[in-house]
Amino acid sequence: MSNSPASAASRHATRLVRIGKIAVGSAAPIVVQSMTNTDTADHIATALQIAQLARAGSELVRITVNNDESAKAVPKIREQLLKMNVDVPIIGDFHYNGHTLLKDNPACAEVLDKYRINPGNVGKGAKRDTQFAAIVEMACKYDKPVRIGVNWGSLDQSVLARMMDDNAARSEPWDAGRVMREALVVSALESAQAAEAVGLGADRIILSCKVSSVQDLIATYRELARRCDYPLHLGLTEAGMGSKGIVASTAALSVLLQEGIGDTIRISLTPEPNGKRTEEVIVAQEILQTMGLRAFTPMVTACPGCGRTTSVFFQELAQSVQEYVREQMPVWREHYDGVENLTLAVMGCVVNGPGESKHANIGISLPGTGETPAAPVYIDGEKAMTLRGDNIANEFRSILDNYVATKYTKKGVAA
Numbered sequence: 001m002s003n004s005p006a007s008a009a010s011r012h013a014t015r016l017v018r019i020g021k022i023a024v025g026s027a028a029p030i031v032v033q034s035m036t037n038t039d040t041a042d043h044i045a046t047a048l049q050i051a052q053l054a055r056a057g058s059e060l061v062r063i064t065v066n067n068d069e070s071a072k073a074v075p076k077i078r079e080q081l082l083k084m085n086v087d088v089p090i091i092g093d094f095h096y097n098g099h100t101l102l103k104d105n106p107a108c109a110e111v112l113d114k115y116r117i118n119p120g121n122v123g124k125g126a127k128r129d130t131q132f133a134a135i136v137e138m139a140c141k142y143d144k145p146v147r148i149g150v151n152w153g154s155l156d157q158s159v160l161a162r163m164m165d166d167n168a169a170r171s172e173p174w175d176a177g178r179v180m181r182e183a184l185v186v187s188a189l190e191s192a193q194a195a196e197a198v199g200l201g202a203d204r205i206i207l208s209c210k211v212s213s214v215q216d217l218i219a220t221y222r223e224l225a226r227r228c229d230y231p232l233h234l235g236l237t238e239a240g241m242g243s244k245g246i247v248a249s250t251a252a253l254s255v256l257l258q259e260g261i262g263d264t265i266r267i268s269l270t271p272e273p274n275g276k277r278t279e280e281v282i283v284a285q286e287i288l289q290t291m292g293l294r295a296f297t298p299m300v301t302a303c304p305g306c307g308r309t310t311s312v313f314f315q316e317l318a319q320s321v322q323e324y325v326r327e328q329m330p331v332w333r334e335h336y337d338g339v340e341n342l343t344l345a346v347m348g349c350v351v352n353g354p355g356e357s358k359h360a361n362i363g364i365s366l367p368g369t370g371e372t373p374a375a376p377v378y379i380d381g382e383k384a385m386t387l388r389g390d391n392i393a394n395e396f397r398s399i400l401d402n403y404v405a406t407k408y409t410k411k412g413v414a415a
């Protein structure tokens with residue numbers, strides 16, 4: 001019997017699009033991206049937040065470019081990032097006035113690595129096509145890729161009206177939801193065709209069709225993937241705050257990723273007041289990592305606890321170990337090949353503790369209520385030592401540091 005792990009379906013075949021140094025689509029890893037919420041015109045605050053997002057693991061960062069001040073700030077943001085030694089592609093998010101901002105601010109057009117165009121927000125009536133074409137011409141001129149990002153909150157009303165007319169002519173009309181989903185897909189595909197007609201290469205186009213309902217998102221992207229080979233940017237728009245936003249995004253994206261659909265993802269979480277913007281990056285990484293699609297940071301397996309352990313120590317240890325590896329990762333990633341694949345287990349008692357610990361690279365089984373106050377540590381499946389006393393957390397971190405330093409090949413050093 002094969003012992004190979006279960007896995008997702010193979011990726012839906014797409015073209016490869018390059019955004020600065022990052023490749024999206026085809027066989028490239030699924031890319032994590034995020035978006036700032038600073039005033040772009042404040043170039044220092046925006047550069048600082050881009051740096052935070054990039055250091056947390058965002059491989060692309062989008063910024064809004066909504067007025068002349070923000071367009072003028074874009075080159076300064078890039079300069080500031082270079083000073084901070086942060087090299088991450090920046091995407092400009094344009095609505096309504098992108099054609100003017102890009103024409104009036106050539107330095108902004110040059111510095112951005114990709115333009116996001118919302119076909120529902122480029123202009124009304126006759127202006128829609130000319131203003132859309134003007135942005136695409138700038139992308140051709142500066143050799144930039146674009147994302148044609150359709151959103152149901154700003155769906156091109158002329159496309160929706162046409163889809164409704166087509167539907168009225170059907171002998172068995174579709175329900176309103178299906179008509180709306182078709183309008184999203186048609187808006188994206190027709191806009192991509194229009195961009196190609198202006199002269200943009202098919203390998204310069206990424207598509208997205210975001211909605212805020214999980215089932216609609218899944219149905220829409222299945223259809224989009226069936227009908228094109230452009231790379232797809234996945235995201236549940238306006239996912240919401242806290243656990244609701246995380247659960248809804250995870251539910252929607254996991255189904256699609258499992259089917260091989262999606263080449264780059266963004267989790268649109270509403271931050272808690274004073275919450276960290278980087279949370280959306282961590283959630284995106286954890287979706288990909290827990291599904292076995294990519295590895296970013298060593299992950300801690302921990303039991304939920306139950307009546308067999310009344311101590312909160314194992315919860316505190318699990319939390320502190322996960323925080324510790326996240327803090328260490330920027331340095332470890334620089335120095336050690338493959339350290340992101342390290343697995344850790346922190347378990348609450350003897351029932352599943354030793355067994356789960358043996359499956360991890362390093363596992364610790366803490367004593368449950370009434371058990372001998374000793375914590376066996378397992379390394380690569382073998383019991384390596386037993387920790388006791390008040391210093392278990394520090395000793396466990398030392399074991400972890402030592403394991404990383406001895407088991408992973410140092411970068412630049414031949415094995």
Ligand code: SF4
Nearest residue numbers: 303305306348349351
């Ligand atoms: S490992 Fe022990 S403490 Fe943890 S959930 Fe299982 S029985 Fe409860």
